[in-house]
Amino acid sequence: MRNALIAAIALSSGMLPSAVALADEGQWQPYQMPSIADKLSERGIDIPAKQLADLTSYPMNAVVGLGYCTASFVSPQGLVVTNHHCAYRAIQYNSKKEHNYLADGFLATSKDKEPTAGPNERxxxxxxxxxxxxxxxxxxxxxxxxxxxxxxxxxxxxxxxxxxxxxxxxxxxxxxxxxxxxxxxxxxxRDVRLVYAPPESAGAFGGDIDNYEYPRHSADFTFLRAYVGKDGKPAAFAEDNVPYVPKSYLKINADGVKAGDGVFVAGYPGSTSRYRLTSELKFASDWLYPTLATRYQLRIDTIEAMSTNNKDVKIKYAGTLAGMANRMKKYNGLLDGFKATDITGIKQSREDDFSAWLAKDPEYQSFQTQFDELETLLVQQRQLRQGRYYFENAQSSALLATANKLYRLAKEKQKSDAEREEGYQERDMKMFKARLKRLDSSFAISVDKTLWMQDLKAYLAQDNRVAELDAMLNEGDSDSDSEISLSEKLDALYALSSLTEKDKRLAWMNADAAEFETSADPFIRLAVALYPQNMQAEKDAKTLAGKLSKARPDYMKAIIAYNKANGWPVYPDANGTLRITYGMVDGYQSTDALYKQPFTRLEGIVAKHTGVEPFNAPTKLLEAIEAKRFGSHAVETVYQDPASWLCRLFSCLDKPENFGSVPVNFLSSVDTTGGNSGSPVFNGKGELVGLNFDSTYEAITKDWFFNPTITRAVHVDIRYILWMMDEVDNAQNLIEELDLVNN
Structure with missing residues (x-):
């Protein structure tokens, strides 16, 4: 109702019709920006679209990827800002029983006190x-x-x-x-270091309960720093490396944004499925998501139970647990969203209309047979996934996964480098080695064994069995009453394996296949035994992918023509590459009679605080709020000038009389997904005003279908970040590095 009212008023007054009524859908490739320059302008984004298309110019050359999240340079000394949850592994890597940076936070007061973020970080x-x-x-x-x-x-x-x-x-x-x-x-x-991270009780305030929810009050930010060799070129970690000098770094607008302001986000969204067929959506909602969610919940419950009274396990599995909890909530959100909104029906209706359009267009009529073939291939794909699901999970032990990769490496090294599978070429060896090293910081035998045993029991309870794995599971069994239990068998495997030792794991990188095939290590033996089955599964998947590599592009060719004919946006599904999305700062109608305001305040942290995790805000943060030590970071209003038409409009609907606080988190209509975490949020001038870190629960289904009415991204406000640096953690050394500007 609210959005319809805004659109009606704007249209009747002749003011910004497209800016208010047009959906902000699209995860655009940078080169596409000039083609949507009018849409950017309508949103109040003044930076030239041509400039956004130029990866060598500000601000795009300051946006960086982490391989799983997004970050950005914010100083000439290689300082990088991203989300707390994106830097979680780096914080975990440096956390020990003696100094738990996850619990206590971390601030390097000088560059010589900045520790490595870990061997895998890039x-x-x-x-x-x-x-x-x-x-x-x-x-x-x-x-x-x-x-x-x-x-x-x-x-x-x-x-x-x-x-x-x-x-x-x-x-x-x-x-x-x-x-x-x-x-x-x-x-x-290659040399990334940890600089500043708030305690988890602030960075992930609200924990899994608040995940994908709003209002939010998360200090979801962390600062890292990029280092290079003295010659200015990338180098592995070394004590005498120097801070990297980026080609540009983001200006930070200390005044932030107001409701109705146009914003854009640049980052590396991971994966969406908006061009997938209705049959694929049905498979995801009926089997895939429920099956994955059930397994994740069991693993979450297990890790939580085993880490309750074990600090070492809690630290080692903190990142794993956080990742699984996030995926678990996303699956539940997708399933709830499919029920709340008939997305299957919407997609089927669109697909029916597409088929009707296809039948009328002579250029594409011949494609109908190929689309029927695509549906046949998708049935095969689903059957393959279901048939292999439990066997793949039955190889989930970290040590078996390591043995599988090491033996595969030995087999791949028998080929020329060009012929090797990706992940096993010489270019991959540094990261391969780094992953082997890092295992120690995220692995405990007791937890790994328990989780693996759960997957093995699920495998044993179904019919798609593999003889080589069954042979290991049945080893030692007899008709007598002294059968060895599954738990005892696994105990023996872990006890007899040398893969628990880092140096011995690394030594296997140089072994040839014959050494693996004569090894007595039980995990190595199992990897060798399972290799033919795994290779056959890979061959089947590749053959199917080869068929799909012809059928899907033909489908997309017609879909793109169909979208263009209807005046709909044409952009690729997210695939982990650099994209730009735009929108405006705005709240939304969540449920009947519940409108969610676009900004949250510091006082909301106090209201939510219970002293019990995950609502246990740090004492020094609470003290600063209660003392109203807001410094220069508080604002009186988060709305437009009272004389503006937009403010008058909001005034009639939801404008509070006086904000009078520091904004913590805010909402916008930008089109984001996983991988956009840590993405810089820019105002219309291209200045940093926040960091993307989440979506609302109602918006989770946007991976399949973009609904402009309820799709909102959640951002940490730059004013909250600066306030914490200034008034809570005294990070003046970092503030001095930043290029702060005002409106």
Whole structure:
């Protein structure tokens, strides 16, 4: 009702019709920005669209990827800001029983006190994106398996050519389900250090209870720093490395934003399914999501129970637990969303309309047979996934997964580097080694064994069995009453394995296949035994992917034409590559008679605080709020000038008389998903005003269908970040590095 009223008033007054009524849908590739320049302008985004398309210019060259989240440079000394939950592994890596930075927070008061974020941590700076569709699809043939292999060979050749400099990481990504391919060249920063993180009780205030909910009051931010060798080039961690000097760093607007302001977000969204078929949505809602959610909940309950009285286990599995809890809530949100809104019906109706349009267009009528073939292939894909699900889970032990990878490496090393599978080429060895090293910080035998045993029991309770795995599970059994229990068998495996020792794990990287095949290590033996089955499963998947690599692009070609004919936005599904999305600061109608305001205040933290996790805000934060030590960061209003039409409109609906506090979190209508965590939120001038960190519960289904009425992203307000740095944690050394501007 509220959104309809806004649109009606705006349209009747002739003011900003598109800005208010138009959905802010789209995770746009940077090169597409000039094509939507009018939409950006309507939202009050003044920075030229052409500038946003230029990856070598401000602000896009200050946006970086973490490989799983997004971050941005905010100082000329390589200072980087991202979410607390994105830097969780770095905080966990440096947490010990003696100094638990997860619980207590961390601030390096000088650069020499900034510890490494861990051997796996990287920053990726996208410098060049090139359309290589023709080269990837050149002479790939029709045989499904060969087609898949030829596409991969073409991709790897392009990557090798691009990576002539070891300081760069290149990838070739599929867009529009294989219709297009782009080569992405990224500078790699290998020395990343932890600089400043609030305590988890502030950074994740509200915990899983508040996850995907609003109002929110999370200090979901952390600062890292990029280091390089003295020559200015990327290098591995070394004590004498120096801070990286970025080509640009973001200006920070200390005045933040107000309701109705246009904003945009740049980042690396992970995955969406908006172009998937209705049958795929039904499979996800009927089987996939419920099945995954059930397993995650069991694992969450197990880890929580085992870590309650064990600080070491709690620290080691903190990141794992947080990740699983986040995925669990997302699955539940998706399932609830599918029930609340008939997304299946909406997609089916759109698909029916598409089929009718197809039948009328001579250019695309011939594609109907290919689309029928696509549906047949999708049935095969679902059958493969269901058939392999329990067997794949039955290999979930961290030590078995490690043994599988190590033996696969030995087998791949028998080929030339160009022929090896991705992940096992020479370019991958540094990260491969880093992962082996990091296992110690996130692994405990007791927990790993318990979780693995749960998956093995689920495997044993179904019919898709694998003889080689069953042989291990049945080993030692007899017809007597002295059968060895599954728990005892697993105890023996862990006790006899040397993979629990870091140096011995690393030594296996240099072993040949024959050494694995004669090893007495039980996890190595099991990896060798399961290898043929795993390779057959991979071959089946590749063959199917080869078939889909022809069927899906044809489908997308027609879908794009259909969308254009209807005046709908055309952008690729998210795939972990750099994207831009735009919108406005705005609340939303959550349920009947419940409108959620766009901003939350410091006082909301006090109101929620119970002293019991996850509502146990740090004492020094509460004291600063109660003493009203707001400094220069409080604002009297978060709405437009009282004389403006927008403020008059909000006044009639939901404007509080006086905000009078520091804004904590805020909402906007930008189109984000997982991977956008940590993404910088910009005002219309391209200045940093917040960090993206979540979506509202009602908006979770946007991965499948974008509903502009309820789709809102949740951001931590830059004024809250600055307030915590200034009034709570005394991070003056970092504030001095920032380029602060005002309206």
């Amino acid at each position: 920053l990726y700076i996208t410098e060049v994106v090139t359309d290589v569709s023709e080269r990837v699809k050149k002479q790939i043939g029709d045989d499904p398996l060969k087609r898949y292999e030829n596409i991969q060979a073409n991709r790897k050749a392009l990557i090798k050519e691009c990576e002539s400099d070891d300081n760069y990481r290149c990838s070739v990504r599929s867009f529009h389900n294989g219709l297009e391919y782009y080569l992405i060249k990224q500078l790699i920063i």
